[in-house]
Amino acid sequence: MGKKVNRKGQQGDLPSRERIIAAAVHLFARQGYGGTGLRELAAAAGVNLAMINYFFGSKKALLKEILDGFLEGYLAVARQELAGDEPLTLRLERFIRRAVDYFDANPDALLVTITELPRDDPEIIEYKAAWGRQMMAIIDREVCMPLADQGGRRLPPRLVGPMLTSMMASRFLFAPLMEHLGPDEQTLSTGEYGHLVSTLFLHGIAGTGSRPEEE
Amino acid sequence: MGKKVNRKGQQGDLPSRERIIAAAVHLFARQGYGGTGLRELAAAAGVNLAMINYFFGSKKALLKEILDGFLEGYLAVARQELAGDEPLTLRLERFIRRAVDYFDANPDALLVTITELPRDDPEIIEYKAAWGRQMMAIIDREVCMPLADQGGRRLPPRLVGPMLTSMMASRFLFAPLMEHLGPDEQTLSTGEYGHLVSTLFLHGIAGTGSRPEEE
DNA sequence: GCGAATCTTAAACAAACGTTTAATCAAGGT
DNA sequence: ACCTTGATTAAACGTTTGTTTAAGATTCGC
Numbered sequence: 076m077g078k079k080v081n082r083k084g085q086q087g088d089l090p091s092r093e094r095i096i097a098a099a100v101h102l103f104a105r106q107g108y109g110g111t112g113l114r115e116l117a118a119a120a121g122v123n124l125a126m127i128n129y130f131f132g133s134k135k136a137l138l139k140e141i142l143d144g145f146l147e148g149y150l151a152v153a154r155q156e157l158a159g160d161e162p163l164t165l166r167l168e169r170f171i172r173r174a175v176d177y178f179d180a181n182p183d184a185l186l187v188t189i190t191e192l193p194r195d196d197p198e199i200i201e202y203k204a205a206w207g208r209q210m211m212a213i214i215d216r217e218v219c220m221p222l223a224d225q226g227g228r229r230l231p232p233r234l235v236g237p238m239l240t241s242m243m244a245s246r247f248l249f250a251p252l253m254e255h256l257g258p259d260e261q262t263l264s265t266g267e268y269g270h271l272v273s274t275l276f277l278h279g280i281a282g283t284g285s286r287p288e289e290e
Numbered sequence: 291m292g293k294k295v296n297r298k299g300q301q302g303d304l305p306s307r308e309r310i311i312a313a314a315v316h317l318f319a320r321q322g323y324g325g326t327g328l329r330e331l332a333a334a335a336g337v338n339l340a341m342i343n344y345f346f347g348s349k350k351a352l353l354k355e356i357l358d359g360f361l362e363g364y365l366a367v368a369r370q371e372l373a374g375d376e377p378l379t380l381r382l383e384r385f386i387r388r389a390v391d392y393f394d395a396n397p398d399a400l401l402v403t404i405t406e407l408p409r410d411d412p413e414i415i416e417y418k419a420a421w422g423r424q425m426m427a428i429i430d431r432e433v434c435m436p437l438a439d440q441g442g443r444r445l446p447p448r449l450v451g452p453m454l455t456s457m458m459a460s461r462f463l464f465a466p467l468m469e470h471l472g473p474d475e476q477t478l479s480t481g482e483y484g485h486l487v488s489t490l491f492l493h494g495i496a497g498t499g500s501r502p503e504e505e
Numbered sequence: 506g507c508g509a510a511t512c513t514t515a516a517a518c519a520a521a522c523g524t525t526t527a528a529t530c531a532a533g534g535t
Numbered sequence: 536a537c538c539t540t541g542a543t544t545a546a547a548c549g550t551t552t553g554t555t556t557a558a559g560a561t562t563c564g565c
Contacts, residue, residue, distance in 0.1 A: 105410050109324025123514055128554060190405040193466040195320050204470040228498055231476040233468050241460035242453060249452035251408040255419040261446040279494035283443055338544055
């Protein structure tokens with residue numbers, strides 16, 4: 076028999092580079108970026124320690140790649156669902172549903188991104204600022220301005236953007252804590268949650284009386 | 291001349307223990323808990339390295355004290371403003387205004403708490419869970435149940451609590467990033483922000499047409 | 506089969522980490 | 536003056552940190 080069944084003998088049959096990213100997202104979300112050592116990460120990925128710096132150059136660059144991947148996907152959803160000629164309400168509903176699905180598919184990456192976003196690291200802060208400017212431009216053009224045009228108040232995008240993102244992310248940001256509160260009846264599906272965020276953002280808590288399918 | 295003008299020659303004339311906490315909140319918010327070394331922290335507080343372990347026993351215990359102080363204050367606001375016989379709308383408006391003021395007065399502590407909340411550290415996770423249970427109990431009794439009684443849908447407190455907190459915290463969570471986007475016209479005061487969160491939560495984005503003083 | 510990338514490894518590097526120890530300083534009580 | 540108590544100090548403890556190096560495997564084009 077050969078030494079290994081397949082070329083990559085480690086877990087999950089993914090190439091080393093992506094196993095490192097997957098393990099990093101998992102560990103960074105649970106222990107924080109600063110609280111996770113490269114040796115622990117290498118062991119979790121089933122990879123030699125030196126491979127991390129071989130593929131990414133530095134620990135910081137690995138974090139940047141994780142943030143990059145997640146934010147790029149989030150920005151793509153915003154571009155795709157927020158633009159168009161349809162009424163604002165429809166576009167917002169679509170965007171929120173898609174964004175919540177995206178968060179639900181990448182909860183660890185969302186957690187890493189949110190918890191590392193406010194850090195003022197000179198090596199990645201300008202990258203985060205560049206992303207923020209793009210996001211604010213979309214929110215301003217596709218949400219804030221149409222809202223003002225139809226008689227509403229002119230809200231600053233730097234307020235609406237964070238608010239919208241925080242509302243959609245709240246379930247996933249608090250999920251690790253909530254899991255330690257004991258069993259919970261009454262858990263909503265991802266679809267129900269997205270619909271609820273949508274109605275809450277559009278009509279407030281008073282508008283959440285009806286279930287998704289009844290509307 | 292004496293060696294020192296006053297007994298504590300260091301900055302800010304606060305006792306050493308509180309200077310450590312103040313410096314820790316400041317540094318943890320900007321570099322993360324894991325990314326801040328005790329030597330750097332001691333230097334920032336103008337204190338000898340050994341004093342940190344002398345007062346708190348360990349780095350983890352220092353973080354716990356920070357979380358404890360902030361969450362205790364937040365819970366106190368919730369207890370004080372959310373309970374009572376007044377209509378739900380009024381109680382929510384009062385709570386949101388007070389909580390936003392509290393966040394505004396302790397933005398760094400809020401940031402540390404939010405970014406460290408999802409971490410699954412066995413030494414402090416049970417403490418966080420105990421706090422979460424108390425908060426969920428208040429939200430359920432004073433918000434979710436009254437809401438269901440007056441014809442609304444029965445929303446899980448584990449959904450409403452995180453949502454409400456995230457909405458109020460969004461401005462402060464994203465503030466460090468927004469400051470790097472260049473100058474911003476159209477910044478709201480804390481009072482205006484609190485009012486806006488309040489109307490958004492109660493009536494949705496459509497209800498934010500009027501300014502606070504016109505209402 | 507041979508050279509050339511590409512990937513993987515073990516070992517070492519200096520630096521920083523959290524924590525502990527023992528000695529010194531300053532006050533207060535008696 | 537003396538003892539006690541709390542605050543503060545410098546120094547060292549053993550680990551762990553992120554990164555680098557140089558050698559060894561593996562794969563692929565030709």
